[in-house]
Amino acid sequence: MREASVMSWRDQGSRDGAGFGDFAPDWAYSEGAPVDQWAPVIERPFITVTMRFDRPWPGEEWLSSVRAFAVSTQTRIVTVAQVARDAPRAVRLANALGGEYITPLSMRHDALDDYIRAVYRRSLAVISDRAHGLIIGATEGAYPIGSGSDPHKISRLLTAVGLGGLVGRYDEFDGFAARFDAQLPSLAPAVNAARADIADLRAHIHAAMDAVA
Incomplete structure (x- = not known):
């Protein structure tokens, strides 16, 4: 790795831990709709929740906080499963939150990607402990709220693009809700900047490949 022409990590913490190379945002930020095609806030009626099947259940305090957040933003709670194994948890969450599980x-894989992006395009925010649920949501204009029992990975990947302000443990969710309105305007600039960084990395990769062609 040290001898590679291009060596890039997807967050600064990983680069610093390794002690060499550069870093750029996760490539998933390059997908999704252009920012100028995102639906405006007033046309986003959902708060979407998608949680990993293999993590601790968040508990009643968290469920109550999510319900209150939906009330304060005048949105409706829906749940989705980004991978098949998450579906039972998505159904359970919908029942516990008084929301609706949107069935794909x-x-x-391709159908799930189309389905979840369609939901995120109508979402004001996505609440998740799955990193690529948060990133894909961000690329479709849904603000990523990372909430989990062990949020270190999602914190690194969102902080890498300046979207780490609403990431933490289950018991921190009320603080996220209180800061949400102030954070919302940062989404589009962060995604645009992430896409520019990935395009720059792609150009470096192509240049390295051309040099040995």
Whole structure:
């Protein structure tokens, strides 16, 4: 790795831990709709919740906080499963939150991607402990709120693009809700900057490949 022409980590913490190379945002930030095509806030009726199947259940205090957040933002809670194994938890969350589980037409990977992006395009925010649920949500204009039992990974990947302000443990969610309105305007500039950084990394990779062609 040290001898590679291009060596890039997807967050600064990983680069600093390794002690060499550069870092750029996760490539998933390069996907999704252009920022100028995002639906405005007033046309986003959902708060979408998607949680990993293999993490501790968040508990009643967290559920109550999420319900209160939906009331304060005048939105409706929906849940989705980004991978098939998350579906039972998504159904349980919908029942516990008084929301709706939006069922995909298929569990094929391409169909799931289309389905979840369609939901995020109508979401004001996405609440998740799954890193790429948060990133994909961000690329479709849904503000990422990272909430989990062990949020270190999602914190690194969102902080890398300046979106780490609403990431933490389950018991910190009320603080996220209180700061949400102030954080919301930072989403579009952060995604645009992340895409520019990835485009720059892509150019360096192509240049390195051309040099040995």
